[in-house]
Amino acid sequence: MQKAPHTPAETAATEFDPNADRLREECGVFGIFNHPDAAAITALGLHALQHRGQEAAGIVSFDGSRFHSERRLGLVGDAFAKREVIDRLPGTSAIGHVRYSTTGETILRNVQPLFAELNAGGFAIGHNGNLTNGIKLRRDLVREGAMMQSTTDTEVILHLVARSQRNQFVDRFIEGLRQLEGAYAFVGLTNKKLVGARDPLGIRPLVIGKLDGCPILASETCALDIIGATYVRDVENGEVVIFDEDGFQSHKPFPPMAARPCIFEYIYFARPDSIVGGRPVYEVRKAMGAQLAMESPAAADVIVPVPDSGVPAALGFAQESGIPFELGIIRNHYVGRTFIQPTQAIRDQGVRMKHSANRAVVEGKRIVLVDDSIVRGTTSRKIVQMMRDAGAKEVHFRISSPPIKHPDFYGIDTPDADKLLAATHDLESMRQFIGADSLAFLSVDGIYRAMGEPGRDPAKPKYTDHCFTGDYPTPLTDQGMQDPSQKQLSLLAEAI
Numbered sequence: 001m002q003k004a005p006h007t008p009a010e011t012a013a014t015e016f017d018p019n020a021d022r023l024r025e026e027c028g029v030f031g032i033f034n035h036p037d038a039a040a041i042t043a044l045g046l047h048a049l050q051h052r053g054q055e056a057a058g059i060v061s062f063d064g065s066r067f068h069s070e071r072r073l074g075l076v077g078d079a080f081a082k083r084e085v086i087d088r089l090p091g092t093s094a095i096g097h098v099r100y101s102t103t104g105e106t107i108l109r110n111v112q113p114l115f116a117e118l119n120a121g122g123f124a125i126g127h128n129g130n131l132t133n134g135i136k137l138r139r140d141l142v143r144e145g146a147m148m149q150s151t152t153d154t155e156v157i158l159h160l161v162a163r164s165q166r167n168q169f170v171d172r173f174i175e176g177l178r179q180l181e182g183a184y185a186f187v188g189l190t191n192k193k194l195v196g197a198r199d200p201l202g203i204r205p206l207v208i209g210k211l212d213g214c215p216i217l218a219s220e221t222c223a224l225d226i227i228g229a230t231y232v233r234d235v236e237n238g239e240v241v242i243f244d245e246d247g248f249q250s251h252k253p254f255p256p257m258a259a260r261p262c263i264f265e266y267i268y269f270a271r272p273d274s275i276v277g278g279r280p281v282y283e284v285r286k287a288m289g290a291q292l293a294m295e296s297p298a299a300a301d302v303i304v305p306v307p308d309s310g311v312p313a314a315l316g317f318a319q320e321s322g323i324p325f326e327l328g329i330i331r332n333h334y335v336g337r338t339f340i341q342p343t344q345a346i347r348d349q350g351v352r353m354k355h356s357a358n359r360a361v362v363e364g365k366r367i368v369l370v371d372d373s374i375v376r377g378t379t380s381r382k383i384v385q386m387m388r389d390a391g392a393k394e395v396h397f398r399i400s401s402p403p404i405k406h407p408d409f410y411g412i413d414t415p416d417a418d419k420l421l422a423a424t425h426d427l428e429s430m431r432q433f434i435g436a437d438s439l440a441f442l443s444v445d446g447i448y449r450a451m452g453e454p455g456r457d458p459a460k461p462k463y464t465d466h467c468f469t470g471d472y473p474t475p476l477t478d479q480g481m482q483d484p485s486q487k488q489l490s491l492l493a494e495a496i
């Protein structure tokens, strides 16, 4: 879903953002129960999940009688590096969140974890994903008198839990979950419990870990590795897990259905050192590159990855094709997303601020550029030109995923369909647009083969792959709303 421009500062940042054409990250969640350093460990876990969202970060802790909340716009390191901030988060249980917004602006009141006072006590929640009926639920709740404090889809779960007439917290939470459509990996904290939940299809990831005998929940295993925690297992699709003084409970409140995790976690989002659904992301990306080399080989002298996320696929392509792998593009790691460039001419140089040609590798060579995805295609177009300017003789582009033809509504911030290059161009016109000598994408079956399947079974696809196939696995209730005013989330215009 394309975000509306936010505050004036955010609007300017987006307008001049050299990365504005890419897929946006999602969110990351973390939680720990019964550990003396709960907040500090949560900050470290969030630091490892920073790639999932850079807009904002927050931690809520519980000290046995009160909850404590610190939420900031910006990066985890900027918000939580100082001892005094961690000292303001006392207690032995905590949850945390890094945000890239999908519903609701980048403003402080939308920074998670969200917290609410319920009649049974406090409840904090962090959400990765996006509800496809969040706007409808919100409208219904507001009609019934709910006073919304944020503009995120996430807040509706707090209201649904608050309104439930059930006695036990877990029953109230489950009653709330039953009303949600779309994607969610939740971590929640009450005065007694650490709670986790994945939507019935398990679209977004969530794992259970353990540190010094204390349970942990995290979006990815890289958040366990940073603190020396061990991986226990994934939270299953449609599973609700509860950790408290009495131990562990697992609930399966939904009719059983086959999991359909999001394929994009493997292609692009997850960190390559994470194990997602039992598979090392790095190995999967290499397998996608190798599959691509089998499907669409190219006669060339060097294989050049588009850093960072294209690197493992390019390695796989190089190993399969036997063509040498070389770093023909060097990435500058100090380009901020919000770097504001004053003129259109300088803005057009955007990609060069991030990527530079390594002439020594490229000059006079036939090169194959390998990247994981094309969104609007502007980055790829500039990189092809950069390679030609650096003296490349031929530039072939290979993409280790199929063309992205359909927008995402499950936690990835993709542009609207009319801005997706593959939604408006066929293969040849895409090739012409990016200016490559040849262009090829991995097939949909090829993605499944890289995942160890014989191909995509259209009757029972194993992954959420709507970006390529248009097969959305949940209802898209909010998309059906005809009147755009019904999508307005707040009347208040506010600064950061």
Ligand SMILES: O=P(O)(O)OC[C@H]1O[C@H](OP(=O)(O)OP(=O)(O)O)[C@H](O)[C@@H]1O
Residues within 6 Å of the ligand: 019, 021, 022, 023, 268, 306, 307, 308, 309, 310, 371, 372, 373, 374, 375, 376, 377, 378, 379, 380, 381
């Ligand atoms: O359609 P395009 O404009 O070519 O955009 C697609 C690019 O965006 C993503 O990379 P990102 O900018 O996230 O960089 P990273 O690989 O360093 O994470 C993706 O991996 C492609 O490289």
Ligand SMILES: NC(=O)CC[C@H](N)C(=O)O
Residues within 6 Å of the ligand: 025, 026, 027, 028, 099, 100, 101, 102, 103, 104, 127, 128, 129, 130, 131, 152, 153, 154, 411, 412
């Ligand atoms: N990217 C995400 O997972 C976003 C979570 C939630 N929908 C929000 O906008 O805050």
Ligand SMILES: [Mg+2]
Residues within 6 Å of the ligand: 306, 307, 308, 309, 310, 371, 372
């Ligand atoms: Mg990339």
